Amino acid sequence: MxxxxxxxxxxxxxxxxxxxxxxxxxxxxxxxxxxxxxxxxxxxxxxxxxxxxxxxxxxxxxxxxxxxxxxxxxxxLLVSPGMKFVDAAGRVLIDYSRSRELGPQGWHxxxxxxxxxxxxxxxxxxxxxxxxxxxxxxxxxxxxxxxxxxxxxxxxxxxxxxxxxxxxxxxxxxxxxxxxxxxxxxxxxxMNSHERWLVLDVLLHRDRPDLGDHSIQYCDPVRPSTYVRGVGNRRRWELMLMPGDDPVSIVRPESVWALLARWVAPEDGVIERPAVYTFHSxxxxxxxxxxxxxxxxxxxxxxxxxxxxxxxxxxxxxxxxxxxxxxxxxxxxxxxxxxxxxxxxxxxxxxxxxxxxLGGVIQTTDEAISRERDARMSANPEVFKTPQPALGPGWHAGGNVAGRVAPQPLLDNGERFDDGLGDRFALIVAPDALRACAVEGHGQLVVREAKDAAVKQWLNDLGCVALLLRPDRHIAAVATQAADINDMVQRYVAEGVPA
Known part of the structure; x- marks a missing residue:
């Protein structure tokens, strides 16, 4: 380079x-x-x-x-344990903690x-x-x-x-x-969301376990705020600008430390970066x-x-x-x-x-509306679950499976599935189907026989005998019977224009 x-x-x-x-x-x-x-x-x-x-x-x-x-x-890196939503009094509305185990992508x-x-x-x-x-x-x-x-x-x-x-x-x-x-x-x-927030990055002089490792959304109508633990001794606070706030003076040290007083004081660290952002959508x-x-x-x-x-x-x-x-x-x-x-x-x-x-809910500043919101959040903690959308229409067969990012199972030897795939397409085939269709790999395609327990289970869960994985690890298409595998490979990999 x-x-x-x-x-x-x-x-x-x-x-x-x-x-x-x-x-x-x-x-x-x-x-x-x-x-x-x-x-x-x-x-x-x-x-x-x-x-x-x-x-x-x-x-x-x-x-x-x-x-x-x-x-x-x-x-x-630091593995994040998740997020909590708290109300103005500090009561936890939603505890969205994540498992410490590896997720479907083979990573946290x-x-x-x-x-x-x-x-x-x-x-x-x-x-x-x-x-x-x-x-x-x-x-x-x-x-x-x-x-x-x-x-x-x-x-x-x-x-x-x-x-x-x-x-x-x-x-x-x-x-x-x-x-x-x-x-x-x-x-x-x-998409009509353009709120101004003050983002404060602080480098602490020492560890502060009392601040916690979870991200915290402070659903406080007086000033909605967010706390995020960064790597090492880095911490971030994001505070919504309220009517009457001056975006010029609010980034001055005396203003910043006054806003952070409930968490940290000047002797606890240094402000790496104060900045007012307009969050666009x-x-x-x-x-x-x-x-x-x-x-x-x-x-x-x-x-x-x-x-x-x-x-x-x-x-x-x-x-x-x-x-x-x-x-x-x-x-x-x-x-x-x-x-x-x-x-x-x-x-x-x-x-x-x-x-x-989510921002519209967090940024609520009316006290009566915020009380109603808090009750709804406590009653329905899944309301802010991270979406898992499929790709839009494109180079995949669509349906319930194709167009979605594939999981990355761990193999019997402990390695991750993607290791060894490189930048090629991957055809994952059940052993019986592989023998029946006799498909072979070439420059653009690597063929993986589903010998490992987790991979076998993956195909069984999808109800297919083979699936074609794109280089970006999204599923292009699946085959439910061995007779369809060669045609799937021909259309998607050899011709490159799925019918």
Whole structure:
């Protein structure tokens, strides 16, 4: 991976990625490990070293597993025990504690992390991919699609020198104010949740077990608030701005410590970052225009009440990467890229709608309404359960099984199922069905005989003799009898255009 200022204007890159946050870095890794020529353009000169995102889930961990970074990343993580909702008097309304056992994805359902550490791990991993070039302190300012490529005009922000870059496809992972989205002419669907909150990241001088490891939603109409334990001695508080609050003065140290007085005092730690955010809820209408695509915050923004903002961007990268590889290598037609938005947009909308609904409940400031809310929450603790949506219509057979992320069972030897799959499709077949259909793997497909107890049980639970797993670990299709297996493989893997 190159970081110098040299710029080869004659190279036709397979994919140019604008933006090197977690979404862009994940996409670069997934493309680079399959040999695509990738150019990453990032206007900043270094990682932003202060906290931002602090949570990801087991599905994201599975994507990191596919990138080969779990071993490096895991020591920097904290397994989250769950969340509690409390009322103004401190009474617990909902205790949403998570099991300490591994979840269906083969990982814990929730992890806390420090974003600069994650980005460091992602960027270090990119050094292993010789076909990935990174240009820091470079900013794209012009995007010109052609029939067979996209021409980018880029400024070296250190020298002011202007250069040209070319790529078959361009993906904007460039945030809420995405340049790529603007050039695509894509508009945003506003889901009408735009509340201002003060986010305070504190680095404690010592451990404070009394603060607890659970996240806590303080459903207090006087000032709705959230507490989140981070990794190490990092803690975060989020406090809703109320009428009369001045967003300028409220971030001053004396104001911050006054707001935090019920939990910590100035002698307990230092404020790493005070910031006022407006929590937006929007989804782009149009994630692809010919050779231009968007991902992450460029495509959607969510309030933080479910901790799914960065998770959604990682899911985008995992969904899009294998499709770009298949199209660039000529394995599948370009129309495959249309399934990126059709699959991801309904999925992310369900998470955002749930976060908006949850935020609307937490942000209640009327005392009478809050008392009614507290009673409902106590009576129905499942009301804020994390959704598990299937993908929208796209490159899968649909129904009750296909289009859903597959579980990752542990094998009899203790290994995780995904290990050894690489970036290929996987066909999991019951032993009797495998002998009957005599299917064989090839460059794009690995065949796994269901010998392990957990895998056998998986097929039995689904009522099938075989299932086809996509490179992003979603189920493409299932076969209920051996005679259907070869046709399933032919349609999905060999032809790439499911009937």
């Amino acid at each position: 190159e970081h110098d200022t040299a710029f080869d204007e004659d190279t036709l890159h397979d994919v140019a990625i604008i933006g090197l946050g977690p979404c862009g870095a994940s996409l670069a890794n997934l493309l680079g490990q399959q040999g695509l020529k990738v150019l990453v353009i990032e206007k900043e000169g270094d990682i932003f070293r202060l906290p931002r995102a602090i949570h990801f889930d087991g599905e994201c961990m599975r994507a990191f597993q596919a990138m080969g970074i779990v071993g490096t990343l895991y020591p920097h 359902p929730s992890y806390r992390f420090h974003q600069p550490q994650l980005e460091e791990v992602l960027r270090t991993r990119m050094h292993d991919h010789e076909t990935v070039q990174v240009r820091l302190r470079h900013e794209a300012f012009s995007i010109e699609p052609k029939a067979d490529r996209v021409v980018l005009r880029v400024e070296n922000m250190a020298s002011g020198r202007l250069k040209t870059a070319q790529a078959r496809y361009v993906v904007g992972c460039d945030g809420a104010r995405s340049l790529v989205r603007r050039f695509m002419g894509t508009e945003l669907d506003d 929007v989804v782009a209408r149009g994630w692809r225009r010919d050779r231009l695509l968007i991902a992450g915050d460029a495509a959607h923004q969510t309030p933080p009440f479910m901790g799914q903002g960065m998770c959604a961007g990682i899911r985008d990268a995992f969904n899009l990467a294998w499709k770009l590889v298949a199209v660039v290598k000529g394995q599948f037609p370009p129309s495959l890229l249309d399934t990126y938005e059709s699959e991801r947009s309904p999925h992310v909308r369900e998470f955002i709608e749930t976060a908006v609904r």
